[in-house]
Amino acid sequence: MNFNHFDERGQAIMVDVSAKQPTLRTAIAQALLRMSPELLAAISSGGVAKGDVLGVARLAGIMAAKKTCDLIPLSHPLAIHNVSVDFEPEADTGQLTVKCTVRALERTGVEMEAMTGAALAALTAYDMCKGSDKSITIGEITLLYKEGGKSGVYRREEAP
Secondary structure (H helix, E strand, O other), rough: OOOOEEOOOOOEOOOOOOOOOOOOEEEEEEEEEEEEHHHHHHHOOOOOOOEEEEEEHHHHHHHHOOOHHHHHHHHHHOOOOEEEEEEEEEOOEEEOOOEEEEEEEEEOOOHHHHHHHHHHHHHHHHHHOOOOOOOOEEHHHHHHEEEEOOOEEEEEEOOO
């Protein structure tokens, strides 16, 4: 069984996971948006000109997680069973945390799907709000948790 990432010529290849047994895989990732508390209040109350920022961003994150193999070279197409995108606003600081959870019964992990979902949800929120405030910052796209497979459970210890 060859799990190398390069062929005999040094060319990148997709890792062969065909011999691995499927296990339930879960990953949770987050992205942070920083903005003015006033803009975050407008997002939370539905007062942004382009409409329901969180609803559209949630849908974008779900769609992105499902399309990760089309966006990231050499990632495996996965039969994803569940994607959820949730938001945690901090009204006093203007920080909006986007969390994306992905689950699948697969031979390889779903970390990239969770990170892609969180990132695209954050980018969508930015796109919908940039007319109000171009100084919004997106940062700290971080894997928080993963389980399943040979490496077992990973839980980020420190806060990002």
